[in-house]
Amino acid sequence: EAKVVESGGGLVQPGGPLRLSCEGTGFMLSNYWMHWVRQAPGKGPVWVARMNEDGRRTDHADSVRGRFTISRDTARNTLYLQLNSLRAEDSALYYCVKDFVGPEESWGQGTLVTVSS
Amino acid sequence: QSVLTQPPSASGTPGQRVTISCSGSYSNVGSDNVYWYQQVPGTAPKLLIYNDYRRPSGVPARFSGSKSGSSASLDISGLQSEDAADYYCAAWDARLQGYVFGSGTTVDVL
Numbered sequence A: 001e002a003k004v005v006e007s008g009g010g011l012v013q014p015g016g017p018l019r020l021s022c023e024g025t026g027f028m029l030s031n032y033w034m035h036w037v038r039q040a041p042g043k044g045p046v047w048v049a050r051m052n053e054d055g056r057r058t059d060h061a062d063s064v065r066g067r068f069t070i071s072r073d074t075a076r077n078t079l080y081l082q083l084n085s086l087r088a089e090d091s092a093l094y095y096c097v098k099d100f101v102g103p104e105e106s107w108g109q110g111t112l113v114t115v116s117s
Numbered sequence B: 001q002s003v004l005t006q007p008p009s010a011s012g013t014p015g016q017r018v019t020i021s022c023s024g025s026y027s028n029v030g031s032d033n034v035y036w037y038q039q040v041p042g043t044a045p046k047l048l049i050y051n052d053y054r055r056p057s058g059v060p061a062r063f064s065g066s067k068s069g070s071s072a073s074l075d076i077s078g079l080q081s082e083d084a085a086d087y088y089c090a091a092w093d094a095r096l097q098g099y100v101f102g103s104g105t106t107v108d109v110l
Helices: none
Strands: A003-007 A010-012 A018-025 A034-039 A045-051 A058-060 A068-073 A078-083 A092-098 A111-115 B009-012 B018-023 B034-039 B046-049 B063-068 B071-076 B085-093 B098-101 B105-109
Touching: A003 A092, A018 A034, A018 A092, A018 A111, A034 A068, A034 A078, A045 A068, A045 A078, A045 A092, A045 B098, A058 A068, B009 B018, B018 B085, B018 B105, B034 B063, B046 B063, B071 B085
Parallel strands: A010 A111, B009 B105
Antiparallel strands: A003 A018, A018 A078, A034 A045, A034 A092, A045 A058, A068 A078, A092 A111, B018 B071, B034 B046, B034 B085, B063 B071, B085 B098, B085 B105
């Protein structure tokens, strides 16, 4: 069974960095588009970033472009999201999603990021 | 403010039909596929409809999607108590170069 497990969330001060990880099991990241989606408490989901199968194409939402970077380590079958210059409005549950909007879509349980002094 | 507009709430009694609308523009719904999600509080969103009307394996046939121009709809026929949840539409936006979600609709089963 294909599964993704996120980690790396926590409490961070405004302006600080954080790196989120998403380990895939039961499938190869290099066979799917991989995405990050976030959701603040009580709000709707917001798409954050994506990477294609061969890792050569990445896209980031306007709200995070230049601050967040999606990457991966194929040897570890792990996707990352580097979060820099964090703001209070970045506080949310961050989900890693395999094949977002596709028939084989799979979401993790999410990792919580809280930006506060 | 969401790029895609949905009614904030909808409701029906068991067995009734409920329709949720999703209004977008030429750069998203009008030019690309629409997707629909169901989210029960405390859980991750679940894909109900992809590519405007297709259902992933395991999604009941009472859920159906359609699209006309820059608007899309999700129909729930034969409403059941377990359908009480939040529903979101989504689409790729060519102008923003990213996926956008709707404002969300809470469905109550009376």
